[in-house]
Amino acid sequence: MIDFNNTDIAFSMKSNADLRNAYILFSTIQNRTIVKAAKSATMFALKLQLPLSWAVKPTLYRQFVGGETLEDCMKNVNTLNSYNVKSVLDYSAEGGTELDDVQKAYEETIRSIEFAAENQSIAYTVFKPTAMIINRVLVKASEDFPSLGDIEKAEYENFRERIFALCEKAYENHVRILIDAEHFASQELIDRIVEESMRRYNKDRAIVFQTLQMYRKDRLEYLKFLHEDSVKNRYIPGIKFVRGAYMEEERARAYELSYIDPIHPDKESTDRCYNEGLRYVVENIDNFELFSGTHNYESNQLLAQLIDEKGLKRDDKRIFFSQLYGMSDNISFTLAKEGFNVCKYVPYAPVDKVLPYLLRRAEENTSMSGQTGRELQLIKIELDRRRTGK
C-alpha cells in the first residue's frame, strides 16, 4: 500500500517560508469562528470596493492560487512539472452573472485551450458550465423550461452552442477538456449537453470529460448508462469522479422544496459509491478514460492498487489522479514519484475575482477538520525534520 506520509517527498516543492505560511494558514482556518468573521469582513470590504489584496495575496492566494493569468501561472506549472505533476489551469473568476461575464469566461476558456495545446505540462483544460450562461436563465430553464421567453430560449441555445464550441476547440487542438459538475437542480440539463458533446468529439479517444458527483445516489446507475450509450453510439466516455461539493445546500434545498434528498445519507455510502465507480471504470478501462479528483487516502490507494492489479502501466495515459493546488501535496507528490499520472487543479484569476473560490477553500478546510488536521501535522513534521536536518 502506498504511504502518503513521507513528508520529504510530500513537500519537496515547498520552501521553508512556503511551509511556514501553510502552517499558519491551515491553523487559522481550522477555527470556524475566525473563518466566519473573515468571510463577513471580506464580503463587506468587497461591497465597499476596499482593497483586499494586501491581506489575501500573501496568505490564502499564495497557498491556493497559481497566479492572475495563464502566463503568470507558468512558474508554478513548471515547478510542478519538474516533479512530474501536471497542471489543469482553471479560470476561477466568480461572481459575474451578466452576458459580459459569460463572454469573458468563454473567451478565457478558449485561450486556455490554445495555451494547453502549446504546453506539455498542462494535462487538461476545464470550465464551469454555469460560467457559460446568464445565471437567471439557467435557473429558470432548470426549474420550468417551457416558461422561458423567446430571448431566454435564445440565450439557452447560445449556452449549448458555447459548450459545443469549447469542446470542438479542444477536439481540434487535441486537448482534453473537463466539464465541472454543478448543483443538482441544473445538472440534468448540463448532463444532456455533455453527453451530446461526448458523442460528437470522443469518437477515437476521450476529449470531453463528464463529471460525476458520487455523493449522488443515482450516479453509479448513470455511469452504467454512459457505458451502454457509448457502446451503442461508439464513443469513449471521459469520466471525472468527485465526491461533490454542495452537500449542505443540496440537502437544504431538497428539504425546503420537499423532494427526496439526492445525496447519499452518510459519508460511508458516498465513499462506497466513489470506490465502486473506480472499480467499474478500471475493470472496463478499454471503454473509458478516467480522471479521479479526490483528497481521500483510501480512494487514491484503491485506484493505485486497481491499476497494478489489472496489470496496467502506472502511467497509462487513460488514467489520471488529481488534487487541488495547495491541498494534499503529500498525495500528489507521492503518487507522481510512484510513477502514476497526477495533475493539480490550478486556479487562476485576479485577487478580487477569485475571492469566492478562496472563501470556499477556507470553509471546506474548516469543515474537513480531520484532513486539515492531518495536513497540519505533516507540515509540522516536515518543518521539524528540516530544522533538525534529519
Ligand SMILES: Cc1cc2nc3c(=O)[nH]c(=O)nc-3n(C[C@H](O)[C@H](O)[C@H](O)COP(=O)(O)OP(=O)(O)OC[C@H]3O[C@@H](n4cnc5c(N)ncnc54)[C@H](O)[C@@H]3O)c2cc1C
Ligand atoms: C481535482 C478536483 C476537481 C473537483 N471538481 C469538482 C466539480 O467539478 N464539482 C464538484 O461538485 N466538486 C468538485 N470537487 C470537489 C469535490 O467534490 C469534493 O468536495 C472535495 O474534493 C472533497 O472530497 P474528497 O473526496 O476530496 O475528500 P473526503 O474528505 O473523503 O470527502 C468529503 C466529501 O464527502 C462527501 N460527504 C461528506 N460527508 C457526507 C455525508 N454525511 N453524507 C454524504 N456524503 C458526505 C461530500 O461530497 C464531501 O465533500 C473537485 C475536487 C478535486 C480534487
